[in-house]
Amino acid sequence: MSVLKIEDLQVSVETEQGTKQILRGVDLTIGQGETHAIMGPNGSGKSTLAYAIAGHPKYHVEGGSVTLDGEEMLDLSVDERARAGLFLAMQYPVEIPGVSNANFLRTAKTAIDGAAPPIRSWLKEVDAAMSGLRMDKSFRERNVNEGFSGGEKKRNEILQLELLKPKFAVLDETDSGLDVDALKIVSEGVNRAKEATGMGVLLITHYNRILRYVKPDFVHVFVAGKVAEQGGPELAVRLENEGYDRFLEGSTVG
Template structure:
């Protein structure tokens, strides 16, 4: 079993107005085969946590730690984090003109594993994963995210997840911009990845609709860069009914 541990994490970012603290002491432990949902209003620090785990240079870790199976993640480069088993599905995937999906996926798999996958086996894996995600085979020859719809971009993120087989996946608002059918297909892909490996999932979302398909073991409410409350799946149901107002009022009073 693998463990991703975040301890007393404080993160800031440089703005035109100076240094702005965003995360203000986050503690979280994610084990293999667990799903943790992080919910909260806009600007609460959810995406900052995702990009800090992945190693985005925009964010400065002021104090605290992130470890993966006892290894210091913060000392790793972005590619080292990926090879160690961390995966980020971005909220806004970027276009890579001139690079086809098929070349991108095989290059990524080779970089992660340290050797190129066997062609025949790899082609079969890619086709099976694409079929499961209802992706046309011509998709593989398109340039990465170039001209993709929102749903196509998110399916491509989950396609990477299924093929690269990380230890932990951080899904940053993977549900945003998806219609009901695409949401179900993407969610099925995440569940399939978790069933076939011991994948741990950190699912960042505003809404509970994706939690109808990806069932969380734990729910954490982020407000003002901190975990304001945590609990089981029933906490998400309460948020659906009550919203975040009471947390925001408490934060304003503090």
């Protein structure tokens, strides 16, 4: 059984005012097949956690560890982390002019698996995943995210998730900017990917609404770069009703 373990993770970032510590000792353990939701106010360090796990160079790890099945991820490059089984769905997916979705997806699959997938079976798999996400086949030939709406970009992230089949997926506010219909479609894609592979999910969100479709096993409240409280799905409902005021009293949000 695969395990993603985060221990005492401390992360800083360079700002115009100098080095600023964002994460102040984060501990999380995510098992295969589990869904963990991270919620918290703006500036609490949720996205910093996502990018630190993925290996974004802007974020400097000052201490702690991130291991996947006992292997230290912090010692690996971004592509090595992806091959090890990590996936990040970004809050703001980037556009890649000049690179078609079809080429991007097959190149990524080849890099992760170490061998190119057979064309015929690969195209069937791509088309099936696109159909499930209500994406027209024309998106195969369009440049990655170029001219896509916000909702289309988020569907494209989940398309990658379904095709690349990671062990653990970090979803950074995948629900932001989605209307109700798009939210359901994206959530169904996450659930399909989880059911097909047994992957673990770390879902970062501000709102309980996506958690009605992607059911969490655990909910963690982030405040000032640390886990302030954790519980089950009922905690997300309480946060939606009460907000974060009780956590913010006397704390400094970073």
